[in-house]
Amino acid sequence: MGTAVSTAMARLAQQLGATVSQPWTLMEVCGGQTHAIVRSGLDQLLPPGLRLIHGPGCPVCVTPAATIDAALGLAARPGLILCSYGDMLRVPGSNPAAGDLLQQRAAGGDVRLLTSPLQAIALAKAHPERQVVFLAVGFETTAPATALLARQALALQLNNLSLLLAHVRVPPAMEAIITAPGNQVQGFLAAGHVCSVMGISELQLLARQHQLPVVVTGFEPLELMQGLLHCVQLLEAGTPRVVNAYGRVVRDGGNPAAQALVQEVFELVAQTWRGLGTLPASGLALRPPYHQLDARRRFQLGQTSEGEPGNPCISGLILQGQKNPVDCPAFGKRCRPEHPLGAPMVSSEGACAAYHHYRP
């Protein structure tokens, strides 16, 4: 099997080389794709002239520092249980010296790691006398599970469970990137798992409005190479449109049940992305009656400023694709996975972590 895969890869690389007639710059949107590319060394197989820049599709990386600060503040409250996904526990807030949630735990905070949001229900039931806050982050892929949690929490009348939300949607970020001054992206590899939930209609709109190709792509090295080839073929032919190259998983309509659930629980709001700023309709807020589960309301958390004074991290430019991790003066020196200055060095989907882990 190994030989078949490497032969197929060699053939795709050759085809890609034969197709490229001029320089092109593509963005793989999802951090999982970035990791797969750098990990498999796919970038070493690209023809000269074809440049990849890494997109903002890392939920941990774009969660605003203010939200992390809020989570750190909540976790420091006596008796409160703060729970979230693994990667979130290592992300520094606006002040790297103030540490992360794991350090908060070491200092006595009750910080729990969940692998499914529904585990928060069990926590809240087990500790009825304590407040349980779930730090809910992620793209369209994790929003349905958070919506399910909200629905169950309300049905069970769990008064001690609330949600600190930082969910984000991918298409507004793609739009922000290509409309930003100095944009270089000419085509996208879209994140296959997001499309498996949302379908491809939003991407079709984007492709039409901005006249650029979008290829729905998976996460295996061969799928990524196939996606790149599709995208370059569309560019070379001057036919910008959406191609679903991840048909084994993605249906054009996505997952209607998941979409309906998200629609029932959330409404679209402007959302701040770490490094990208505030993007309209790019975030999710709990609609009534679910809004009573909002941790910001329950604990009267104000919005803190987004500034990160004194932090040399250039993650904003990296998330916008304007800089590469290796362009950062702190990369691999002051900023390392065990001492991250910014989220892209933390997450298993962050571009800086991918470069640090895998590039010789």
Add this chain to the structure above:
Amino acid sequence: MNACIQLAHGGGGTLMQQLIDRELRCLYNDPTQVLHDAARLERPPGLLAFSTDSYVVQPLEFCGGDIGSLAITGTANDLAMAGARPLHLSVALILEEGLPLGLLRRLVASMAASARSCGVAIRTGDTKVVERGKGDGIFITTSGIGVVEAPFAIDPLAIQPGDQILVSGDLGRHGLAIMAARHGLDLQPPVASDCAPLWPLVEQLLAAQVQLHCLRDLTRGGLASALQELAQARGLEFTVENKQLPVLEAVARSCELLGFDPLHLANEGRFVAVLPPQHLGSALALLAPLGGRHIGSVRQGPGRVLLRTEFGTERLLIPPSGELLPRIC
């Protein structure tokens, strides 16, 4: 109420004597021996190897093992990695008030069984009890003495350019079994820890006159950490072929889903061997039937590990940076 450990079990009085007599005495090689402040041991000829390790794992029991089997096997394996036959162990237990006696019994039985399968005798021990909330059920520290049977120094500094690298079996199962138990992941089919004694394999390699430059067991940090430590200690470049790495399909799939790298996961019954090329054949003849593989080689270069992918590209292989955490999506 179910019987459980009380503070008085560590108080030096009657309860403590009962605990030792009824529950712990079966650990000792000769359960009838009079327990004394120190064990007296015959002095074997040759060099001794001496090692110690503490075991703090949650959950205490998991698929394919428990903290008891880890504590015995882990220290015996550390001795084996120095080319030493494990002979004697000490076992120190720190029990938390409230630990169910039934669980303690299971762990003690598991320690006794592991000692038998490692061919090692438990000669001395100690037991303390800490207040509820100040321990994690049970902590175990074991120290071991072995006699070096390898007629050469097994040491990172013995590694030479041109040496070949082998692993003794499939990778990542122990770490995944622990993660699954810790995070309540119901892996189908279940993945069992690879916890097993390593001395029998090392003994066979020595009997076959395989020259070993270095051995390292692949515990915390997995293959990635072990190789990196050796490459850096010796200042040589290791190259590993991805397609040669033995990872079970079930382990690879679960790791993909959870965002773990099987090369970062701990193993408790696996080692990496670095040896001169002329000894590769005889080593493989012994290890291959057990799942062992030839995975790479050593050359002049900076002290680092490169992994060659099946696509002919190369990437760095570096240890995990901290606690392994499941990813978001």
